[in-house]
Amino acid sequence: MNEQQMQVNIDPDKIDAKYCDQVMLNTGPFGITMDFLQQIPQMKTARVLSRIAMSPQHAKIYSEILSNSLKEYEKNFGEIQLSTKMKDEAKKQIGFHPDKNK
Numbered sequence: 001m002n003e004q005q006m007q008v009n010i011d012p013d014k015i016d017a018k019y020c021d022q023v024m025l026n027t028g029p030f031g032i033t034m035d036f037l038q039q040i041p042q043m044k045t046a047r048v049l050s051r052i053a054m055s056p057q058h059a060k061i062y063s064e065i066l067s068n069s070l071k072e073y074e075k076n077f078g079e080i081q082l083s084t085k086m087k088d089e090a091k092k093q094i095g096f097h098p099d100k101n102k
Helices: 056-077 084-094
Strands: 022-028 031-040 045-054
Touching: 031 056, 045 056
Parallel strands: none
Antiparallel strands: 022 031, 031 045
16 A cells, blocks of 8 residues: 655644643543643633644543553653552542533
8 A cells, every 4th residue: 555645734833832731631422532732821811822623433442542652652761650649649630531411
């Protein structure tokens, strides 16, 4: 099979990476929406930096690619350490849970 490579262009105004320290994940029967946030501790709030929505099929593929990338990262740089406290906080604050309004 002859694979063609896709050229990816990034607009200069989108070249800077944004640091995200919180993600809210909402699911529905037809898609997944992820809000990437940055906490503003002084104001006790978080602002949405970007909102990405995709089909459940794309989300599953994305999950597999991210998982494989993390495994490769750990192979090269060592295991990513997560304390019990970090895991508990992630469940409460990061929002990796399905929307309860289904």
